[in-house]
Amino acid sequence: MEGATYSQRTVEEVFKDFKGRRAGMIKALTSDVESFYQQCDPDKENLCLYGLPNETWEVNLPAEEVPPELPEPALGINFARDGMQEKDWLSLVAVHSDAWLLAVAFYFGARFAFDKNDRKKLFHMINELPTIFEVVTGTAKKQPKEKSAATTPNSSSKSKSSSKTQQPKPSDSQLKASKMQMPKEDEESGEEEEDEQGxxxxxxxxxxxANDEFWICCDICERWFHGKCVKITPARAEHIKQYKCPACSNKRARV
Structure with missing residues (x-):
């Protein structure tokens, strides 16, 4: 998958490599799930899901050299595709993907002779991010503070500030408000909301x-997405009565 030689890297550079590969694999298992599903044909040979440093992904055969230049992902993910529920299969691939990302990151740590402090720093940086499994299953957002809906992005209009306390499934009249981004600062939000936004x-x-980003909520799985990640603009969201994220749309299409 990679070149034969590597120049010395810092902890920050290895973490950047980790984040790029992680972003690519998350795309495969969420926004690009239909393409990923089709490429994992059980009639083909053993296939692996690779995350690439440039935030893309590919399904490919394992490396031919032994031992491989980098640790290899889980082999034969395509064989389990039709023998499991899609949700369970994607979760399984996500777990193996998390394990592979850690293996690659600490392979680099050993190769570049990271000491104890560097390894600890790298692990801490990695551990600050939700795992791929948490992102795919939707458990990443289930943090301790759940006493209000203030943790979700809301309308940029102060006249719609009441949507901050709306229930997970808004009414039709609230739907557009729930799809708009949260303002940088609402006069009634207070410090508690600022603490929970993250x-x-x-x-x-x-x-x-982030305060300055447009978000949209899926009306099926109730997960929030960056507009740019699911290719939805604020103008387009205004005309959507019920938004379905790529994963939910693909699941219904195959039923």
Whole structure:
């Protein structure tokens, strides 16, 4: 998968490599799930899911050289595709993907002679991100503070500030408000809301919520997504009565 030689890298560079590969694999298992599902044909040979440093992914055969230049992902994920429920299969691939990412990161750590402090720093940086499994299954957003709906992005209009306390499934009149991004600062939100904003994670990339980004909520699985991750603009969201994320749309299409 990679070249034969590597120049010395810092902890930050290895973490950047980790984040790029992780983002690619998350795309395969969420926004690109239909393409990923089709490429994992059980009639083909043993296939692996690779995350690439440039935030893309590919399904390919394992490396031919022994031992391989990098640790290899789980082999034969395509064989289990039709023998399991899709949700369970994707969760299984996600677990193996998490294990592979850690293996690659600490392979680099050993190769570049990271000491105890460097390894600890690398693990801490990795551990601050939700796992791929958490992103795919939707458990990443289930953090301790769940006493209000203030953790989710809301309308940019102050006149719709009441949507901050709406139930997970909004009414039709609230739907558009729930699809709009949260303002940078609401006069009634208070410090508590600011503390909880970071708990909201994108269902596609797994990154935290930021005040200046447009988000949209899936009306089926109730997960939030960056508009850019699911290719939805604020203008387009205004005309959507019921939004279905790529994963939910693909599941219904195959039923």
């Amino acid at each position: 708990l909201t994670l994108c269902g596609a990339c797994g990154e935290n919520y």
